[in-house]
Amino acid sequence: MANGRVERRLAVIMATDIVGYSRLTEADETRTLDTMKRLQTSILAPGITACGGRIVKLMGDGTLVVFNSAVDAVDCAISLQEALACDQQEQPTEDRILVRIGINLADVVIDGDDLLGDGVNVAARLQASATPGGICIADVVHRQLGAKCRSAFLDGGEIALKNITRPIHVWHWTDAPAIGPAASQACARPSIAVLPFENLSGSPDQTFFSDGITEDIIGGLARFRSLSVTAASSSFSFRGKHADMREIGRKLGVTYLVEGSIRRAGERIRITAQLVEAASGAHLWSEHYDRSLTDIFTVQDEVTRTIVSTLIGQIETADLRQVLRKPTTSLAAYEFYLRGLVHIRGYEPDDNQQAHAMFQAAVDRDPHFALAHAYLALAIIAERGYGNAPTDVLDQALALARKAVSLDEGEGGCQRLLALIHVNRREFDLAERHYRRAYLLNPNDANTLVQMGGLFARRGKLDEAMEWINEGFRLNPFPPPWYNAALGNALYILGRYEEAAAALKELPNPGPFTLARLVACHAQAGNTAAAEETKTQLLRVCPDFSTEGFIHRGLLLERDEHRDLFRQGLLRAGLPK
CATH class of the missing domain: 1.25.40 (Serine Threonine Protein Phosphatase 5, Tetratricopeptide repeat)
Structure with missing residues (x-):
């Protein structure tokens, strides 16, 4: 910067990144690098130039691009994703190149041909928050778009971005191409939206209670980090719209939907909840809860926790059934993990050995998959007799469980399984400490409650x-x-x-x-x-x-x-x- 002067300008910053790059290169480095070069030459660079963008720099498997117009940047991002999806559609699911894109509008610092500053960092974090094959834009970008283009994005509410102190209001592209569970744990995990529970009491002033139940269920589900939960601001946009459940699921981009109703009669209340598979519209589970309204908020908390815990079990069961229909050879990390869960909970003579193999396969394909490390630790001691396992096996399990926690300190399941390893090592004080951490992270996890007991x-x-x-x-x-x-x-x-x-x-x-x-x-x-x-x-x-x-x-x-x-x-x- 000449003479120490800092040059600033308002710019639209687009950050892109290839999903699961490490996994792809590990599987076939030559093919992956050749494909990346081809896509960069034939789709990315020409598409960016055509929309008036300038590639500031290439960062390994990512790109930083600057535009003068938010409209141009968003048009470019959509055209790139559509072109990439078309190019990759014939590839096996686990071999596809998928890109995440984030776009921000901010004041940036010009350093020669480079861009610096907080606005660039936010764009990179928005990219990380996008779904594979998707686009995540800041609210300030969304406000610059025309009505037609704005409607192509779904409100993601305010989210916390890593190393960014303030929450950022984001929007997600609704037409991201459907993908299989190939790229990573993040794109494989099941997703769910809770639609606003319908107030059947006939009294508008009871809507606060039905909305409270809905928001509490959303918050409870969000504690399970293995589940992707749509923000309340998005699901509430469907209030009063009697659209087909399959259409709602497509627009929200989720695997499952929860719907329900609340009816109050005198001092009694009935709450009904249903779990729906979005793609088929099939009802997977339904239940009703009749309670006395002696303390309305106690009732709300009790029913919410029961619904959340039951939903988790039903979603997990549905996912397990789905993955077991697929041939083992087509599975990626998350689906190997699901198969491992089937075996670790089984009681056949070879189940523990099979669980060990499945969790090891998940870890091999995604070394950053925290829960896979935690369950691999459990499978290792289960195979060797739990607390009777040799000391070196118990030490190996402890190292794996600690690594799982280091990979995701906020995942209650990892804390719970680390506690279980300590139990089998007869380290009861440490076990209790980690069970309490697991409970604080997720008081709705019934597994933690029973293991703590x-x-x-x-x-x-x-x-x-x-x-x-x-x-x-x-x-x-x-x-x-x-x-x-x-x-x-x-x-x-x-x-x-x-x-x-x-x-x-x-x-x-x-x-x-x-x-x-x-x-x-x-x-x-x-x-x-x-x-x-x-x-x-x-x-x-x-x-x-x-x-x-x-x-x-x-x-x-x-x-x-x-x-x-x-x-x-x-x-x-x-x-x-």
Whole structure:
């Protein structure tokens, strides 16, 4: 800058970036680089020049471009995305080159041929917020557009951008080409919009309550970082518009929609919620909740948390069913992760081994996939007997779980799984610390509640244990079988042996440790016949079973008196010492 003078000008800045560049080059570096050069020569550079833009610099797999006009910049971005989508449509989904584009209008600093300043940084962050194949523009750019062009963008509300102190109001291009789950975890994760719940009470002043329920559900879902949730400002734009659900889903660019209604009659209220698959319009789940309005805000909180937790379970189930229909060879990181979830929750002899392979494949394809690292840690110890795993395996799992947290400190699931690794390492203080962090990040995650309750039972805090476990069951009306393992353990320590046995019987294909607990339950309850039958089954699958071996290897309990309680039950059943 000559003579120290800082030259500034108002400019429209466009930042572009290739999605999943590292993954693409790792898979086939030569083909990826050749394709990038071809696209740069045949589509990007000519398209930018034709719209009056100037390429300021190429940044690895990205480009910084300056325009004098917001209209020209947006027209250019749309034409580029359409041309790229057309060019790549014949490519396999996992091999497609997809580009994100962000556009900002701001005062910038001119440094020779380069542009500097906060406005450039914002453009780069807007690019990172765009969907693969999509465009994200600042509100100041949107206001410069004509009515027709403005309608091609959907209000994304105010969002926080990394290293930018103030929130930025953004808009997203609604006609981004549909893509498969190839590029990355970000483009693969399921997306959902919650439409404003309909007020059926006949009283306009009750709209505040229906809107409150809607916004609370949106906020609750947004805590699950594996889910992309449309901002309230966008979903509320469909209030009173009786459009086809498939059309709404297309315009919002989401996989799932939630709709519902609220009807108040005297001191009673009925809330109905439904989950809809946007592409087909099919209803995947529906439920209604009848409550007394003794405390309207308590009711609102209770119903919201239940709906959110149930929705997560239903969405996950639908995604798992969808991915299992696809051949394994076509899967990218997120879908390998989903297959891993199926196996880690299974009870077949090779499920833990299969889970290990699936999560490893997910990590190999996306080294920054935090949850895949966390579940890989779990699969590694599950394959080797959880707390009985060798020290080096437990150390490897701890390193993976810590890496998962470092990759995404705000993901409650990573904190929860790190806590679970600490439980299996018998590091109960550390486990409790990370469970509490997981809960603070996402109090709607029923898995965290049940696992925290399981930890409290292991530590002898039995009243707290049952509170957490019962709340987890309430929030997740369709729980996975492992919830019953935590419940059964707590009930046994409380001396509620028949209830503990009933819970443990919910576990499919029980292994020796579960069978040993069942033997102890039946023996302590005085059910001699059931104890003898289960003991026979246990010795059939584990002929060399010993009570002391089980106490030291199969129980992760902090208090000696609770270990003695299991010892008494096993010896009472006549099992070898």
